[in-house]
Amino acid sequence: MALVKAGALAAMGPGSMTEVREGDERVVVCNVEGALYAIDNVCPHAGAPLAQGALHGHMVVCPFHAWEFDCRTGECDFNPAVVQRRFAVTVRDGDVYVEV
Numbered sequence: 479m480a481l482v483k484a485g486a487l488a489a490m491g492p493g494s495m496t497e498v499r500e501g502d503e504r505v506v507v508c509n510v511e512g513a514l515y516a517i518d519n520v521c522p523h524a525g526a527p528l529a530q531g532a533l534h535g536h537m538v539v540c541p542f543h544a545w546e547f548d549c550r551t552g553e554c555d556f557n558p559a560v561v562q563r564r565f566a567v568t569v570r571d572g573d574v575y576v577e578v
């Protein structure tokens with residue numbers, strides 16, 4: 479496990495999604511009304527980068543075919559068998575870190 483800096487909290491305001499890369503890992507950090515969540519950024523359907531989609535409340539909408547994932551749980555809205563990995567997020571001295 480590595481603690482990876484995602485960016486300054488001030489630059490990751492509510493409603494934003496930020497992609498974080500560490501080695502082969504791709505993570506998207508979501509800010510839902512000030513609460514931060516992180517899930518796998520690679521859509522399990524066809525590999526789209528979820529961070530380039532939209533954040534509707536706590537739902538991440540894939541930019542390719544609009545599958546939706548709850549960034550709090552990783553669950554896909556129409557198929558509960560599909561669950562994105564989640565990652566721990568911490569804020570330290572104004573910066574956001576993800577445990578990858």
Ligand code: FES
Pocket residue numbers: 521522523524525526540541542543544545
């Ligand atoms: S690649 Fe995400 S829904 Fe198809």
